[in-house]
Amino acid sequence: xxxxxxxxxxxxxxxxxxxxxxxxxxxxxxMEELARYGQPIEASIHIAKDRDxxxxxxxxxxxxxxxxxVKIEST
Numbered sequence: 465x466x467x468x469x470x471x472x473x474x475x476x477x478x479x480x481x482x483x484x485x486x487x488x489x490x491x492x493x494x495m496e497e498l499a500r501y502g503q504p505i506e507a508s509i510h511i512a513k514d515r516d517x518x519x520x521x522x523x524x525x526x527x528x529x530x531x532x533x534v535k536i537e538s539t
Contacts, residue, residue: 465483465484465511466480466481466482466483466511466512466513467480467481467483467484467487467509467510467511467512467523468480468481468509468510468512468515468518469481469487469490469491469507469508469509469510470507470508470510470522471494471505471506471507472505472506472507472508473505478510478515478518480515481509484509484511484524487509488509488526488534488536491507491526491534492534494507495526495528495534499528499532504527504528505528506525506526506527506528507525507526507527508522508524508525508526509522509523509524509525509526510522510523511523521539522539523538523539524536524537524538524539525537525539
């Protein structure tokens with residue numbers, strides 16, 4: 465299922481991803497890299513066919529979990 469990920473740091477735009485699983489993997493890599501410097505990051509996933517059909521509210525919110533994993537919340 466195609467989706468778009470957007471990081472909550474206020475920088476960048478929606479990035480198209482081939483699947484939700486792939487988007488979570490990309491988030492995990494960015495999260496682990498920034499965790500080395502003590503910088504937590506959150507992201508949102510929007511399920512959409514194309515950029516024009518992205519809804520204002522995300523379908524999933526990603527954040528660092530309490531034990532180092534990825535916490536996924538459905539909205």
